[in-house]
Amino acid sequence: MEILIASDHAGWELKEAVKGFLVKEGHTVRDLGPQDTQSVDYPVYGKLLAKEISEGKAEQGILICGTGIGMSMTANRFPGVRAALCQDPFCARLSREHNNANVLCLGGRIIGVGMALEIVKVWIAAPFAAEGRHDRRVKMIEERG
DSSP: OEEEEEEOGGGHHHHHHHHHHHHHTTOEEEEOSOSSSSOOOHHHHHHHHHHHHHTTSOSEEEEEESSSHHHHHHHTTSTTOOEEEOSSHHHHHHHHHTTOOOEEEEETTTSOHHHHHHHHHHHHHOOOOOSTHHHHHHHHHHSOO
8 A cells, every 4th residue: 555654844754764664564655755854834745645635646644743733734624634643552543443544643743753653553554443433423524514
């Protein structure tokens, strides 16, 4: 499966670690940038990734900024994107099982590499519990207004 990844300058180092982990685990990773730690605006990269997910060009993505908050706010403005800011494996698992999150947001200044990799591992492995209340609620999220 192809996984998109992007960050801002504050999330660049963690992005590189996550990207390496994903490749090692056998995933195809498409890095949407940036390519270094030069200061950039997180909405530019959040929008690039969220647009790809929203248009069905990819199924899953990971966004990383300093806290993960800005990236999650940016990504969730796109139809069909369900971005979840996760700081522990429990929330990562439930974001997939209950909310069918298709974008994982991480805070590069909030969590360490070890925790981030565990979150990513759990998030990717967790299936959506599509039966019953969870499917109904995800459909409600997708409704406008």
